Each structure stands twice: as C-alpha cells, then as structure tokens.
Amino acid sequence: MIYLDNAATTMRKPEAVTQAVVQALSSMGNSGRGVHGAALDASRVIYETRVRLARLFHAPDPARVVFTANATQSLNIAIKGTIGPGDHVITTALEHNSVLRPLYELQAQGARLTILPADSLGRIDYADMEAAVRPDTRAIVCTHGSNLTGNMIDLHRVGAIARAHGLLLIADASQTAGVMDVDVQAMNIGILCFTGHKGLLGPQGTGGMVVAPGVQVRPLLTGGSGVMSYSRTHPQQMPTALEAGTLNGHGIAGLGAAVQFILNTGTQAIRDHERALMRAFYEGARAIEGVRIYGDFEAQERCAIVSINVRDYDSAEVADALQAQYGVAVRPGAHCAPLMHEALGTAAQGAVRFSFSYYNTMDDVHAALAALRELAAEE
Amino acid sequence: MIKKTMRLVITFYTTTEAMAMERACRDAGADGRLIPVPGSIRAGCGLAWCAAPQSEEALSRLMREQGIACEQMLRCLV
Structure with missing residues (x-):
C-alpha cells in the first residue's frame, strides 16, 4: 500500500x-x-x-x-x-x-x-x-x-x-x-x-x-x-x-x-521533506488534464496536503479506484469541514485528499501521479 | 515492625509537581525519594518527597530555583 x-x-x-x-x-x-x-x-x-x-x-x-x-x-x-x-x-x-x-x-x-x-x-x-x-x-x-x-x-x-x-x-x-x-x-x-x-x-x-x-x-x-x-x-x-x-x-x-x-x-527537516513531496505531487497533478486542485499554493507555508477532484467524478469513486487498482490510500468525500467545502464548491462532489508524511518517499509521489494520470485519461 | 525515624516530608498538590521535584533532585543529585503521603500528615493519597531533615535548606533552595511549589514541608516520623 x-x-x-x-x-x-x-x-x-x-x-x-x-x-x-x-x-x-x-x-x-x-x-x-x-x-x-x-x-x-x-x-x-x-x-x-x-x-x-x-x-x-x-x-x-x-x-x-x-x-x-x-x-x-x-x-x-x-x-x-x-x-x-x-x-x-x-x-x-x-x-x-x-x-x-x-x-x-x-x-x-x-x-x-x-x-x-x-x-x-x-x-x-x-x-x-x-x-x-x-x-x-x-x-x-x-x-x-x-x-x-x-x-x-x-x-x-x-x-x-x-x-x-x-x-x-x-x-x-x-x-x-x-x-x-x-x-x-x-x-x-x-x-x-x-x-x-x-x-x-x-x-x-x-x-x-x-x-x-x-x-x-x-x-x-x-x-x-x-x-x-x-x-x-x-x-x-x-x-x-x-x-x-x-x-x-x-x-x-x-x-x-x-x-x-x-x-x-527537527521540525525543519520534517517540514522540508514533506514540502518537497507535496510540491512534486502538486506540480505533477496540475499538469494532468481534468484534475482540479483546491487551496492556495502560492503561500510560503502550507501543510503537506493536496486535495483534488477528477473531472466530475464522485470523489469516493476516485479514491476507491486508487485503492483497488493501484494500492494508493487516500481519503475522499467530506472531511468534517463543511464550511470549507461550501467555500470551495465541493459540498456535493467532496474531494480526494492526498496527504504526505515524513515517511513517504518521492517514489510514492510518482506512483500516485501515474495512477492519477490513468484515472483522469478520457477513453 | 515498621521502624520510624524523623524525616523531612514535602507534599504537593499534584502528581506532576511531585514528578518535577523528583526530576530536579535527580538532576541536582539532591537527597530523598518519593513516598506515599503519610497518614499522619493527611489522610488520603498522593506522593510526597522524603529526605533527611538536614536537607531542608538545600531542597528549599532547589525548589525556589526550579519554580516547584509544594503544599507542605514539615518534619515527622516516617
């Protein structure tokens, strides 16, 4: 996984x-x-x-x-x-x-x-x-x-x-x-x-x-x-x-x-590692046609979280496909933050959240992006 | 038979203060150890620091330096 x-x-x-x-x-x-x-x-x-x-x-x-x-x-x-x-x-x-x-x-x-x-x-x-x-x-x-x-x-x-x-x-x-x-x-x-x-x-x-x-x-x-x-x-x-x-x-x-x-x-070393993974995933995901990313990525400081949706697919379907077909574990749906979903316009669709830790690697990022590219590709 | 001797006993309002005392004494190499609060001081429960009576001045100074508050400091047979 x-x-x-x-x-x-x-x-x-x-x-x-x-x-x-x-x-x-x-x-x-x-x-x-x-x-x-x-x-x-x-x-x-x-x-x-x-x-x-x-x-x-x-x-x-x-x-x-x-x-x-x-x-x-x-x-x-x-x-x-x-x-x-x-x-x-x-x-x-x-x-x-x-x-x-x-x-x-x-x-x-x-x-x-x-x-x-x-x-x-x-x-x-x-x-x-x-x-x-x-x-x-x-x-x-x-x-x-x-x-x-x-x-x-x-x-x-x-x-x-x-x-x-x-x-x-x-x-x-x-x-x-x-x-x-x-x-x-x-x-x-x-x-x-x-x-x-x-x-x-x-x-x-x-x-x-x-x-x-x-x-x-x-x-x-x-x-x-x-x-x-x-x-x-x-x-x-x-x-x-x-x-x-x-x-x-x-x-x-x-x-x-x-x-x-x-x-x-040191929190700095932990943060630097997580940030590098998050940025790499963000840059890769934003280049995929049909992927929409939520949040402010211009800010200097942000958590290692990238929430997305793929086309008009239900976020639960995307997360299930990521798990079942690629072994990538993420969280879909609402995230116990109802007002945030309303502000982003994702109350109905939810969002697919990718979140990184100190123990993830760049290989994890590349594998998740490869899976996302296949899921987002149109027939 | 439990043999009793005159000891300096320091009681605290919380377990956390007692642990702070133990840590401070350990770091300073100060005298004493944690014991149950003697029933002659207060019925109930909790931890107390027990040391030789002649340690009173040194322990008082250490507690002031470390900002450790106590409930009571007294001498009694333990």
Whole structure:
C-alpha cells in the first residue's frame, strides 16, 4: 500500500514509538495511584512527555501541558471551559467540526458567533478578523492549518490581534503539531489543542492542550485525581484540574518517544521533506488534464496536503479506484469541514485528499501521479 | 515492625509537581525519594518527597530555583 492519508493519521511511526508502547504495556502501573515502582515509572514517563511537549511548543511550564484522548476532546474542553452565554467568539470557515460543533452548541446556549468567510482558494482575510472584534468578544478559535486544503492561518498575526484586544486565542494545531513551528508564547496562544497521532507521530488515543499561565479552564470531567481523595471537589491545580481519571499512560509513553524523535530530527527537516513531496505531487497533478486542485499554493507555508477532484467524478469513486487498482490510500468525500467545502464548491462532489508524511518517499509521489494520470485519461 | 525515624516530608498538590521535584533532585543529585503521603500528615493519597531533615535548606533552595511549589514541608516520623 502507498499510504497517503497522513492528515487522517500517520500510519508509520518511528520504531522507538512502538518499542515504548510495548514496554509500557508490560511494565507500566497507574500514574499517581500508588508509589511503587510501576506507578512511579508511569508518572515519570508521563512527566517526561510533558517536558518534551513543553519544549516542542515553547511552553514555559510542563505542568500546563494537559493530556487528553485527542484534539476533539481538547477543543471541547477549551471551548466549553472558557466561553459562556453572552460571549462573542470569532472563528473561521476553515474549521473542522471539532471546533464548529462545540461552538454551535454554545451558540444555542446564548453565545454569539462570527464565522469569517473563506475565498475560493480557502483563505481568510485578516482584516475581517480585526473588524469582527466587538466589545463582548471573548475569544478567537481557529485552526493553524486546514485539514482539507492544507492552507495555514498565520497564528503570529492572529495572536497579535488577540493580544491587541485582550482576547483568548484557542488554536487547533491538529494538522501542524510536530511539523510546523508552534511557539505558544510568541503566538500569544491561550490554549493550544493538539492530537498525538498525526504529525506528532504518536499513537491514536493521545492528544492534549497547552494552557497559558493565567488562563482558567472549567473542567468537563471531574473524578479520580490521585490526590486529595477526601475533598468533595476536584483539585484545581494544573494539570490535574483537567485530567480526571486514569491517563492513557501506554499511549503517552509512545507519544513521548515520538516527540523525542521530532526534537532529535527537527521540525525543519520534517517540514522540508514533506514540502518537497507535496510540491512534486502538486506540480505533477496540475499538469494532468481534468484534475482540479483546491487551496492556495502560492503561500510560503502550507501543510503537506493536496486535495483534488477528477473531472466530475464522485470523489469516493476516485479514491476507491486508487485503492483497488493501484494500492494508493487516500481519503475522499467530506472531511468534517463543511464550511470549507461550501467555500470551495465541493459540498456535493467532496474531494480526494492526498496527504504526505515524513515517511513517504518521492517514489510514492510518482506512483500516485501515474495512477492519477490513468484515472483522469478520457477513453 | 515498621521502624520510624524523623524525616523531612514535602507534599504537593499534584502528581506532576511531585514528578518535577523528583526530576530536579535527580538532576541536582539532591537527597530523598518519593513516598506515599503519610497518614499522619493527611489522610488520603498522593506522593510526597522524603529526605533527611538536614536537607531542608538545600531542597528549599532547589525548589525556589526550579519554580516547584509544594503544599507542605514539615518534619515527622516516617
């Protein structure tokens, strides 16, 4: 199989990730639930992973790195834990349903929502964001990179707007963490939400948040904490405040190994490799008659995603043919980003998404292009 | 029979703070180890750092330098 669905999950992981998970499965106790060697080993691995993530994201305090099951859980905690009825929120048409649906829920409870539109290339206008700020605006919630087009939002610019108006910036780094540079301090990110199984190269079931000092988040869940058992209320200290219940220690062990791999390799090297593959695929695909490509490819920075359609073929048919006839794995249809599809005019047809990772090769690109040429050729 | 001696015990609000303490002490070669919070300090659960009483000054300085907050620091029979 030529796996080009890395925006859904990176299938291939560093060998150290597999080893870390296997070792944890046979030796790890429950962090914070006992002080024997196995429990302490779990706590050590989890703490070390916090330290590595804090380093990767330039966070000042590992205790404000919170583990969750995925980016969706992180975004739900961040959005529902900071925004209330009467608050105004700014978001964008690039967002995934993991942002939009929690915001729609809050809107139904009295929050006010401004969704910045995207143009036909899937870009927002930053002047629209500045103009959308109102006296009751509480937060900006936006993605760092679109999972459909690969277009990026400049979080330095958004962070500057948030800083100028005293707004909370909640950033969704699902498609960028581990590949793009994310500096929570320089970008003025109040809450960074990430998943562990995409660019961070860790196991599924891992994710988290980085909460800036001073930002208070109401927990979605309360319960077991490993401390203060006789208190009727859940501890308020971070990260325990947002981590009720047993953590996914086995997964976090793998995530820790993955982040160490990224720190050793360097995001620049990872990014350069992915970008070269993405550009080669883009140049090859745009030369094929009948292929339409979505997104902004003039931008300097973009995720290694190329979404296309072939003539008027249903995207599901194209993806199925790529898999069945050529062994190329991609994702078709809607991509949990309904507003983005509407902006691109692909709500009915969907889109065929090719997404590349550090472990893909130029041979993968050439094979996918060869398959695409045959599928796009007219009888 | 469990033999008790006077020890310096430092408790924390979170497991994460306790792990930060262990890491800082390991890196600095400082005295002590993690133990369950003694019931004489607080009924319940959690981790505490246990060290020789004469380590108090050095550990306090290390915690200040590393920005590690504790809940309590006291001497008790452990």
